[in-house]
Amino acid sequence: MHIQDTIAALATAPGAGAIAVIRVSGANALDLVSSVFKAKSGKILKEQQSHTLHLGNIVDGNRIIDEALVSIFKGKRSYTGEPTVEISCHGSSYIQQEILQLLFRKGCRAAKAGEFTLRAFINGKMDLSQAEAVADLIASDNAGSHQIAMQQMRGGFSNEIAQLRQELLNFASLIELELDFAEEDVEFANREEFQSLISKITRVLKRLIDSFATGNVIKNGIPVAIVGEPNVGKSTLLNALLNEERAIVSDIAGTTRDTIEDEIAIGGIGFRFIDTAGIRETVDVIEGLGIKKTFEKISQAQVVLYLINSQAPSASGSSPKGRAFADLQLEIEKIKNRFPDKPLVLVANKMDHLNAEEQHTIHNQLSELIPEDSKSTVLLISAKTGTGVDELKEQLLQFVNTGALRNNETLVTNSRHYDSLLKALEEIEKVQVGIDAGLSGDLLAIDIREALYHFGEITGQVTNDELLGNIFANFCIGK
Template sequence: MKLNDTIVALATPSGAGAIAVIRVSGPDALNIVAPLFKAKSKKDLKEQPSHTLHLGNIVDGERTLDEVLVSIFKGTRSYTGEETVEISCHGSPYIQQEIIQLLIRKGCRAAEAGEFTLRAFLNAKMDLSQAEAVADLINSENAASHQMAMQQMRGGFSQEIQKLREELLNFASLIELELDFAEEDVEFANRDQFRDLISKIQTVLKRLIDSFATGNVLKNGIPVAIVGEPNVGKSTLLNALLNEERAIVSEIAGTTRDTIEDEMSIGGVGFRFIDTAGIRETTDVVESIGIKKTFEKISQAQVVVYLVDTSRLRSDEKRLKEVHVEIEKIKNKFPQKPVIIVANKTDQLTEEEVNNIKSDLGNISHTSLQLLSAKTGSGVEELKEKLLEFVNTGALRNSDTIVTNSRHYAALLKALEEINKVEDGLNADLSGDLLAIDIRQALHHFGEITGEITNDDLLGNIFANFCIGK
């Protein structure tokens, strides 16, 4: 990317709307826009102060393209850290393209994906982890992912990393200084204090690394596999949870032969529900493939909802034992996964039969039991509340730093590995020059997170995932 020219892009979603915002940024932003703008006040746009709004028309020679509102941001007092002009026009796609093409003819270049935010990073308006949080914020689809992105964009994660890096850098400087006085055998870096710092850094890094397990699922949605025998109401339950006819519902067993996925927000947390093929013995080749996929989805899920048709259990002791066996199979194969037994079609039972089902299914160890009728919707809200109990939202409530970015996670793991080497070196009384090698590597990985150490390939990969105009 050329970073010393002036770029332009549509900053609002493409398509028709009430208004659209066209963003221009670069050294000649005001020089390019000013001659094309005829203010209602007759004032020269270039002579107006920063952070002001101006009503007028965008013109191409004698032709008026649109009546617009222009915002100007001079010097470094803008999102990108360079001169910026934003044009709010009417939301016709035709008008948007006419203005953008006019600006390009007058000297602008069409911006590439993420180029405005890249310039903000390069102009020190934000560090790299904050820049990445901008993309997460744009893509947030629920309260949890929004809160995590906002916390990171405000610099909470960066501040923790920066503080650790500064303290480690201070000790690194003292150890490097010792090397200059090697012949005099002096010690500038107190080894006991250094051990305390290493212990502190290890604690913080481990907490951040552990938070990734929570952050990753909260960011991408908690996967929940809905499993059970054919025709017990799995598709009906999915439709009831989503409040729409998402899956085909039929009395014919084996209707769902592939997995169906959809997402929804419960209590501000995203959940990704997976309706799977019914588990049973079958000679149907296609259905067998679907059942194989069911077990694959169980392995990927955070929570398993095992659906049971209570109308089949009320007078069938053999069937009840089979349910016990099937649930135990899942629990033995996936011992770490929470399983919720959902007793469906309770609307077809008497109160006494419901109580018997509670007693029979409630005895299965290490499982939760929920009664509902997917057809009538009774008990669906209670199931949603139960699902929320399996999500660790404590860190969110406490506004703790939660790592959601796999690049940050990898850098933290490498940093911890190097810090552990430093600890081993201290315990082995290694010389300062050998300690300095591992310290430099740890500092390198810290710098990778905030962008103090970077390269063009890394920046290209990160900002290519942004939308045009941001």
């Protein structure tokens, strides 16, 4: 890693805009920018105090490139923990490139993806899990993912892990000390207190591991498959949920032959809705491929909306009334048997064509088709008029553990952290087995060291160049 180089990159989004920010970081950042900046005040930039702003011109010899506002951060009082300068210039793409090329000619090199945050980690400004949260924060597109990323970036998760690691490390030191006095047969580590600590660590690890199921879907958006027979209004429902004409709507059965996806935020949580091809027997090869993909999307979804036409059988064979009711029952059983853990919402569409008594009858009929559990429910809507769509959104929110967000609980969202937690728990459980079996301290110490190693992987006490490269390669350039 060439962390001694002075690096520069565009820190704002590429393209034209009102302003652009170019970030320069490294030991020579102040000297380098001073050589191309002429302050209006006549002061020398590198001689000014940290955390000050200066108006002036960026110049290439006698040529003025732009009038800019320059911010300076000296010593370790910067994002990266090293001297940093940020140039706020006009947002012309030409001006941005002219300034960057000037800096490169003066001795800077182009920053790699995530290199500013990598330097912040190396210089002790944040631990590794906090650094990873920076990328999550940039990528957040709803209130839920933003809240989780902010909590992790501010150290909520890493502080919890660091505390457990330190407590375990203290006992590990005492057990290691016992090994030096093996002949005296003394115990420095109180076994009752040690047992209590292991039980506490086990509880916390299991809670964090369990939180990944919630945290991961909140971070990445919750996929919801809209399925059902052709011409029951799946595309109309997608358009109603998104409040835009996203999918083609037609009276011709089989219009949707491929999946259509789009995202919205409901109550601060991202949902990704997938409009699928209608499920029916068909000889059309293209439509058949779409139906095959429908079942693939059901397997990937977190929630399944099974849409049904609530009109009389004469209007559509997909009605829950009459002869089609038995066919519908078979389809529902097929989905529940194949995907027993997925929440299933039976949505009876086109309720605007029914009176109150008919709506009540349809609701009771559909309720008979679902098991008596909290993961299945029945709703009546009209996708065309929007009636019941808000109730459907509220129902979807109930499938998400938003209580964990409201209570500001620690949620694991990173698969690397999840993997390390699983490995740490495995080692802690080995320690517990050893305690129960009355194993000697030297044998317990082996598993304790492994647990400490996996804790260190999360916060960055244990790293290598390959791991860091993989993590920061996913960052945007300039951050």
